[in-house]
Amino acid sequence: MIKILFLIVFSLFGISIFAQDQVIPLWEGTAPGSENWSQEEVQYKNEMGQNMVRNVVIPTLTVYQPAPEKSTGTSIIVAPGGGFLFLSWQIEGTDVAEWLVEKGITVFLLKYRLTNSGDTQEEFDKSLAALYSAIDDASNTETTDKGTNLSRSEIAKLGQQDGRQAIKLVRSRVNEWEIDPNKIGLKDFMIG
Numbered sequence: 371m372i373k374i375l376f377l378i379v380f381s382l383f384g385i386s387i388f389a390q391d392q393v394i395p396l397w398e399g400t401a402p403g404s405e406n407w408s409q410e411e412v413q414y415k416n417e418m419g420q421n422m423v424r425n426v427v428i429p430t431l432t433v434y435q436p437a438p439e440k441s442t443g444t445s446i447i448v449a450p451g452g453g454f455l456f457l458s459w460q461i462e463g464t465d466v467a468e469w470l471v472e473k474g475i476t477v478f479l480l481k482y483r484l485t486n487s488g489d490t491q492e493e494f495d496k497s498l499a500a501l502y503s504a505i506d507d508a509s510n511t512e513t514t515d516k517g518t519n520l521s522r523s524e525i526a527k528l529g530q531q532d533g534r535q536a537i538k539l540v541r542s543r544v545n546e547w548e549i550d551p552n553k554i555g556l557k558d559f560m561i562g
Contacts, residue, residue: 394430395430397429401427401428401429401483403483403531404528407427409425410425412494423484424452424456424457424484424487425486426457426482426483429480429482429483431480432479434470434479435476436471436473440474441548443548444474444550444553445475445540445547445549445550446470446475447480447554448470448479448557448558449533449556450462450480454484454485454526454529455484456484459481463479464479476547478540480532480536482532482533483532485520501522533556536556537556
């Protein structure tokens with residue numbers, strides 16, 4: 371009786387581990403171009419209670435897989451937007467991923483490198499105001515990141531490099547995720 375109970379509990383535990391999302395670093399070691407970055411990643415909720423992320427230094431892919439019987443073999447890399455200052459992680463990321471998985475699509479949610487927006491909410495608010503000002507004033511498109519001394523367009527290039535690395539990583543592991551290498555898409559919400 372104890373053996374049967376143990377097997378039931380063990381098998382349920384195994385199922386719950388399988389159902390969890392897998393988070394994979396995009397690069398072995400430090401991502402090229404951000405070797406001297408020291409900012410800390412911040413996860414927070416915006417004024418509408420949505421999950422957000424800023425100060426990303428370590429780019430990752432979070433894998434969302436449909437149930438095997440629903441899988442279409444199609445996959446997509448989703449890159450939430452935020453002007454390379456933050457990621458709209460929930461509304462343009464996890465919510466999109468969950469919706470697509472219900473349609474049988476494997477999703478790779480990309481967390482790419484972002485501008486250092488400071489350690490405090492006050493510093494972030496200033497960085498956000500500068501971003502909105504740059505968007506409003508087309509002639510003022512270059513702001514410099516105070517932590518890395520990189521311009522906004524240079525940070526965007528690192529984020530785009532992360533996107534290309536994500537495509538390579540997904541293509542290299544199509545058998546593991548049982549996806550069709552000819553059905554891999556990329557949807558970005560990035561502006562830049």
